[in-house]
Every structure is written in structure tokens, then in C-alpha cells.
Amino acid sequence: MDPKLAKLGSSLPVPVVQQLAKEKLARVPPRYVRPDQHQQRILSTLNFSFPQIPVIDMYPSDSSHTLIEEKNKFRQKEGDIEGYGRAFVVFEEQKLDWADLFYVLTSPTYLTKLHLIPQLLPTFRDAIEIYASELKILAMKILKLMAKALDMKAEEMETLFAEGMQSMRMNYYPPCPQPELITGLYPHSDTVRLTILLRQ
Structure with missing residues (x-):
């Protein structure tokens, strides 16, 4: 396998947000504050406060710790964006999103990282593989419709993309x-x- 093909980018290591959330912070760390956001400018002009929605933690504290430890087994390795963590953090002062991600390359399978998909719990691994397979079918249908709109032959579009790379990103x-x-993003x-995009 050509290592250049498998490298999709890199990211500096930063704390996972789930761990910060478990610390019951009263204020957001400055690196996550986004005063440049249009949403923030609108909210600052409104004279009301947000209702407090209770957060119910369904896991005992030791279980939460165990879940984070389990996720950490799949942390991104240095110089790679695949795995659990954060993508595209390129300098130390960069503002960060309030989100964690799990990012994997799902196709072609020969580029799959051995420390990721093969090591997942079987039910989760099977779900990812089935979902990725169905997404590839859907993507080809969409691309063929695009070909029709562009007055191209469907076979030409299929030739261009049938063997392309496919990845999956899950945000938390x-x-x-x-x-x-x-x-969040x-x-x-x-x-x-x-x-x-699937939003839930």
C-alpha cells in the first residue's frame, strides 16, 4: 500500500471535548469561544437568557470514565486524522469546535487502518460496513442523476467515481x-x- 494514498491529513493533538464536559465546567475554555459567529452577534442583541435544560447522565461516573477510556483506544495517531479526536487543528492558538469526531476511511478496504475498523466492537463494525456499503450505492445513484443533468453518460460518471475513496465522519x-x-462545527x-449528511 502506498502510504501517500492512505494519508488524508493531520491534526495537532487537543483534549477531547467529552472529557471537558465531564469536568462540569462553569465556563467554556477561551479556545472554544467563537465571538466571530453571526449567531453570537444576534444573540448578544436580544434581551433574554437561554432556558436551562437539564442534562441527565445515564451512566454512573465510573461508566463514563470507562467509555472515554474505550474511545481513547481509537485516538488519532500523530500525523493522521483517522480515528477518534479532532480534525484539522493546525496551530496551537486555533479556535476549536465543541465537538469530537470519529473518522474512518471505509473504501477501498485495502486502505483500512488495522487499529480502527477491525478492532471495533463487532456490532458497531458491522453497522459501519453495512452503512458504508449502502451509502456507496446511494452515492452512485446521485452521481448518475447528476450525469443526466450535465448531459453526460451515466457510465462516464460511474467510471470516474466507482472506485473512488469513501470515508465516514461521526460527530459528537x-x-x-x-x-x-x-x-459545534x-x-x-x-x-x-x-x-x-445524516443528522439526528
């Missing part, structure tokens, strides 16, 4: 003590041909 947004000051553009 832990409870935040000051949600009006942060963003900063506005951005994806540098891929097609993004299929």
Missing part, C-alpha cells in the same frame, strides 16, 4: 455550559466530490 457534541458562545467546505 457533548453538553456545553455556555452553548451560545460556541459552535465551524462553517466549512468539504473537499470531496459528494457529501451525504
Whole structure:
């Protein structure tokens, strides 16, 4: 395997937000505050406070600690963005999103990192593999419709993308003590041909 093909980028190591959330902070650390956000400017002009929504932790504290330890087994390795952690942190003073991610390359399978998908719990691993397979089918249907709209032959689009790389990113947004000051995911553009977004 060509290591250049498998390298999708890198990110500086930073604390996972889930761990910060477990510390029951009263205030958001400055690195996560986004005063430049349009949302924040609007909120600052309104004369009301946010209702306090109770957060119910369904896990005992020792279970939460165990879950974080389990996730840490899949932490991103230095110089790689695949795994559990944060993507695209490139300098120490960079503002951070209030989110953690799990990012994996799902296709082609020969580029799969051995410390990631093969080591996941079987039910989770199977779910990822089935979901990725169905997404590939959906993506090809969308691309063929795009080909039709562009007056291309569907086969031409299939030739261009059938053997392309496919990845999956799962974002987790832990409870935040000051949600009006942060963003879960900063506005951005994806540098891929097609993004299929599932929001829950």
C-alpha cells in the first residue's frame, strides 16, 4: 500500500471535548469561544437568557470514565486524522469546535487502518460496513442523476467515481455550559466530490 494514498491529513493533538464536559465546567475554555459567529452577534442583541435544560447522565461516573477510556483506544495517531479526536487543528492558538469526531476511511478496504475498523466492537463494525456499503450505492445513484443533468453518460460518471475513496465522519457534541458562545462545527467546505449528511 502506498502510504501517500492512505494519508488524508493531520491534526495537532487537543483534549477531547467529552472529557471537558465531564469536568462540569462553569465556563467554556477561551479556545472554544467563537465571538466571530453571526449567531453570537444576534444573540448578544436580544434581551433574554437561554432556558436551562437539564442534562441527565445515564451512566454512573465510573461508566463514563470507562467509555472515554474505550474511545481513547481509537485516538488519532500523530500525523493522521483517522480515528477518534479532532480534525484539522493546525496551530496551537486555533479556535476549536465543541465537538469530537470519529473518522474512518471505509473504501477501498485495502486502505483500512488495522487499529480502527477491525478492532471495533463487532456490532458497531458491522453497522459501519453495512452503512458504508449502502451509502456507496446511494452515492452512485446521485452521481448518475447528476450525469443526466450535465448531459453526460451515466457510465462516464460511474467510471470516474466507482472506485473512488469513501470515508465516514461521526460527530459528537457533548453538553456545553455556555452553548451560545460556541459552535459545534465551524462553517466549512468539504473537499470531496459528494457529501451525504445524516443528522439526528
